[in-house]
Amino acid sequence: MDKEQFLHLIEKHLSGKTTHEEEKILLRYYNSFQKNDGEEVEGSLGSDDQKKVILDNIHKEMDKEDKRRLWTKEILKYAAIGILLLGSGYFFKTIFIRTGSNVPLGPRENSITLEMENGSTKLISEGATINIKNTEGNIIANQNGNQLVYDNEADSEELVYNTLRVPYGKKFNLLLSDGTKARLNSGSSLKYPVKFLQGMKRRVFLTGEVFLEVQKDSAHPFIVNADNLNIQVLGTKFNVNAYPEDETADVVLVEGSVQLRGATHGLGSILLKPGFKGSYNKKTHDFDTREVLTGIYTSWMEGDLVFRNMTFQNILKKLERHYAVVIINNNNKLSLEKFNASFTNEPLIKVLENLKATYGIEFEIDKNQITIY
Structure with a gap:
């Protein structure tokens, strides 16, 4: 288990959300650092006696550290667990914050927008139930609350694109004409065909972050173009993070398989397996893969x-x-x-x-x- 995976599991444990199997993983990981000079814990991490053993060892570790920062008791409690279990010689700068209400401070008055094929823009009112019509007055999609649903039976013999833009502080969902589900994060946009055409690849263009559940269609590969990164799939679930300001474009695969390829010819490609993250460095054009906890x-x-x-x-x-x-x-x-x-x-x-x-x-x-x- 690496640092990233540990941090995710310890957060779940502290909030009482770990499964029995995840508790066993944490227990094994904790004990792996106690073989030399610590006391092993049996059973689980849940009892008061076992917590006391852990906290006693935490305080011993803390006494060895050069406390260069002032930590509040709440932050110290959680960070210290990370220090001990990771067996490190320095503080990981980690924040653990408990659940509260998600109330934005001073929200911007931006709206979700849909750019039509002729460049005109429609405002999408959250929670509405309306029909979306093209410039000819034909219904191409329906809005059901926080989702746009595109009709596979829409009458179209040429490739026509819409672009959904989701502003800061909001999220929105799409059901594309082939049955593919897309969940857009805040500050993101997705350009996609109103209807995917027979004999052509299913291609969409992303800026920002989206989680996709691609409908399987071996005859029509699904391709995501995201900031000089091409992601090709047949049917799968994966997350793409490709905000312009980030150094890398990241793809995390939950199910299926995807191929990552640089948009420029000759940059190579990688095949991603479930449970792995593939990163494309925008400056060096290098690829990197590592196993991760996809839930993060x-x-x-x-x-x-x-x-x-x-x-x-x-x-x-x-x-x-x-x-x-x-x-x-x-x-x-x-x-x-x-x-x-x-x-x-x-x-x-x-x-x-x-x-x-x-x-x-x-x-x-x-x-x-x-x-x-």
């Missing part, structure tokens, strides 16, 4: 934010999208430092307060604008 990368669909080895400035950018605010970072010292952070349905003010307590930042709020010092 799909947790955004449940309203959670989980960051792994991410720079502070990128974390702030994702907070901007999630909470629909503007964040100005004047703390250059932290900008390029990398952190692990988990925010579970917290109001933004609580997130900021925890960042302040953990890293000593200061912040000011002016309507929907936040300034970090």
